[in-house]
Amino acid sequence: MTSSAKNPFLREAVLIDGAWVGADSGATIAVTDPATGDTLGTIPDVGAAETGRAIAAADAAFPGWSSLLAAERAEKLLTMANHIRANADALAALLTSEQGKPLKEAKGEVMIAAAYVQWFAEEARRVYGEVISSPWKGRKILVTREPVGVVGAITPWNFPFSMIARKLGAALAAGCTIVVKPSEFTPYCGLAWGVLAEMAGIPNGVVNVLTGDAKAIGGALTSSPLVKKITFTGSTRVGKILIEQSAATVKRLSMELGGNAPFIVFDDADLDRAVEGALAAKYRNSGQTCVCTNRFFVQAGIYDAFAEKLAARAAAMKVGNGFDDGVEQGPLINAAAVEKVERHVADALGKGARLLTGGARHALGGTFFAPTVIADVKPGMLVMTDETFGPLSALVRFETEAEAIASANATEFGLAAYLYTKDLARAFRVTDALQFGMVGVNEGIITTEVAPFGGVKESGMGREGSLHGLDDYLNMKYISLGGL
Numbered sequence: 001m002t003s004s005a006k007n008p009f010l011r012e013a014v015l016i017d018g019a020w021v022g023a024d025s026g027a028t029i030a031v032t033d034p035a036t037g038d039t040l041g042t043i044p045d046v047g048a049a050e051t052g053r054a055i056a057a058a059d060a061a062f063p064g065w066s067s068l069l070a071a072e073r074a075e076k077l078l079t080m081a082n083h084i085r086a087n088a089d090a091l092a093a094l095l096t097s098e099q100g101k102p103l104k105e106a107k108g109e110v111m112i113a114a115a116y117v118q119w120f121a122e123e124a125r126r127v128y129g130e131v132i133s134s135p136w137k138g139r140k141i142l143v144t145r146e147p148v149g150v151v152g153a154i155t156p157w158n159f160p161f162s163m164i165a166r167k168l169g170a171a172l173a174a175g176c177t178i179v180v181k182p183s184e185f186t187p188y189c190g191l192a193w194g195v196l197a198e199m200a201g202i203p204n205g206v207v208n209v210l211t212g213d214a215k216a217i218g219g220a221l222t223s224s225p226l227v228k229k230i231t232f233t234g235s236t237r238v239g240k241i242l243i244e245q246s247a248a249t250v251k252r253l254s255m256e257l258g259g260n261a262p263f264i265v266f267d268d269a270d271l272d273r274a275v276e277g278a279l280a281a282k283y284r285n286s287g288q289t290c291v292c293t294n295r296f297f298v299q300a301g302i303y304d305a306f307a308e309k310l311a312a313r314a315a316a317m318k319v320g321n322g323f324d325d326g327v328e329q330g331p332l333i334n335a336a337a338v339e340k341v342e343r344h345v346a347d348a349l350g351k352g353a354r355l356l357t358g359g360a361r362h363a364l365g366g367t368f369f370a371p372t373v374i375a376d377v378k379p380g381m382l383v384m385t386d387e388t389f390g391p392l393s394a395l396v397r398f399e400t401e402a403e404a405i406a407s408a409n410a411t412e413f414g415l416a417a418y419l420y421t422k423d424l425a426r427a428f429r430v431t432d433a434l435q436f437g438m439v440g441v442n443e444g445i446i447t448t449e450v451a452p453f454g455g456v457k458e459s460g461m462g463r464e465g466s467l468h469g470l471d472d473y474l475n476m477k478y479i480s481l482g483g484l
């Protein structure tokens with residue numbers, strides 16, 4: 001399927017209480033294909049009023065959904081996971097058309113989304129309580145776990161399909177109902193979850209999907225006393241706004257925010273493995289992932305060899321439309337994203353960094369950018385403190401382990417970190433010292449539904465996936481049962 005063919009999952013309406021509707025005002029927003037600039041269609045530009053109705057629908061659906069047996073909710077989620085897998089090609093095509101990533105990566109994202117939904121379906125049946133030894137005679141101390149209630153989910157454009165899987169899968173498994181607001185750049189992947197909810201027979205109002213005015217929808221979700229939890233993936237800037245707005249009603253929060261991932265290569269690393277890991281951790285999704293490497297710290301003894309090999313591999317990457325065969329890097333999401341990469345490159349080169357490959361927009365034009373590697377990067381350059389979110393590898397030379405650890409931790413972010421070494425003792429030492437929520441040791445790709453994904457410091461709070469993934473959607477209730 002090409003980007004121009006009509007996709008069965010493409011919906012130009014929002015889903016509120018089981019009905020596909022437009023904005024009250026009739027206003028729409030155009031959605032474009034970042035590879036071609038073509039308009040794919042429109043979406044409703046909804047605001048606070050429609051959001052209020054979606055929240056009311058989710059609130060009304062909550063008693064019914066939460067009182068189903070866990071096995072009944074699990075059954076619906078398994079059906080949903082099966083529909084995702086059965087329609088993976090169409091969903092991947094929808095993803096590539098609005099987001100730009102190579103079709104193979106899009107398919108991978110769709111499959112991991114299915115894996116998340118299946119995981120949470122399975123976990124739904126493993127929500128346990130506790131019985132605690134009582135300090136009093138004639139009493140029992142019980143702890144139960146209950147769904148938090150209506151969840152507001154706001155998601156980004158870089159993984160427009162799988163980010164919703166982690167939130168919607170966990171919420172529904174726990175017994176919560178949800179109002180989802182996908183990014184305005186990639187709304188069709190969000191609306192597709194409405195279609196999937198219908199296909200899986202999930203009752204009206206349990207899943208609602210809105211598109212439009214981010215501030216108005218976010219404001220309505222955070223200010224409503226009916227919404228008990230906000231789960232957000234996106235920038236730290238917006239995350240802080242949502243945390244602040246949620247304070248008035250003291251909501252539960254899950255925040256998966258920005259990163260500034262270090263990738264440390266020690267002299268004793270397997271060079272080829274480190275380069276492969278670097279390519280995956282940097283250029284996947286054109287460098288637009290929150291766990292993408294932003295700063296490479298390479299020890300002096302391996303620095304030149306690593307730089308040369310990485311630059312050669314980056315220069316050979318095939319850039320193009322994600323639908324074309326063999327393409328390894330698609331366009332960036334929009335012009336602002338390209339300008340940010342340009343700004344980081346110009347700042348670094350202006351302050352003495354050395355260009356090894358790329359450094360400019362790709363000959364294809366539009367929002368395509370050449371895979372870039374710069375060396376001799378130093379503190380004080382923009383790329384050291386600010387997440388580039390683009391295909392720019394910035395290499396910093398270091399001498400000692402202590403220096404690498406200090407430099408890696410010198411950021412307010414703490415999402416993912418990577419290190420390459422063959423020395424087991426060093427691997428443990430450095431892992432312990434890194435202030436990050438996730439560490440890849442000799443691995444550049446670490447995301448899986450079975451492990452807890454999330455950050456520390458200003459990268460956020462809460463964990464998605466793993467046996468802990470449901471905790472964020474459950475409240476504990478302590479029952480002191482006396483008179484026994």
Ligand code: ADP
Binds near residue numbers: 184
């Ligand atoms: P990114 O840098 O990945 O685009 P953003 O944080 O800007 O991250 O966007 C992530 C999500 O947050 C998107 O769905 C976007 O529409 C939404 N968003 C942006 N600003 C606000 C806001 N003020 N209130 C609520 N949601 C917002």
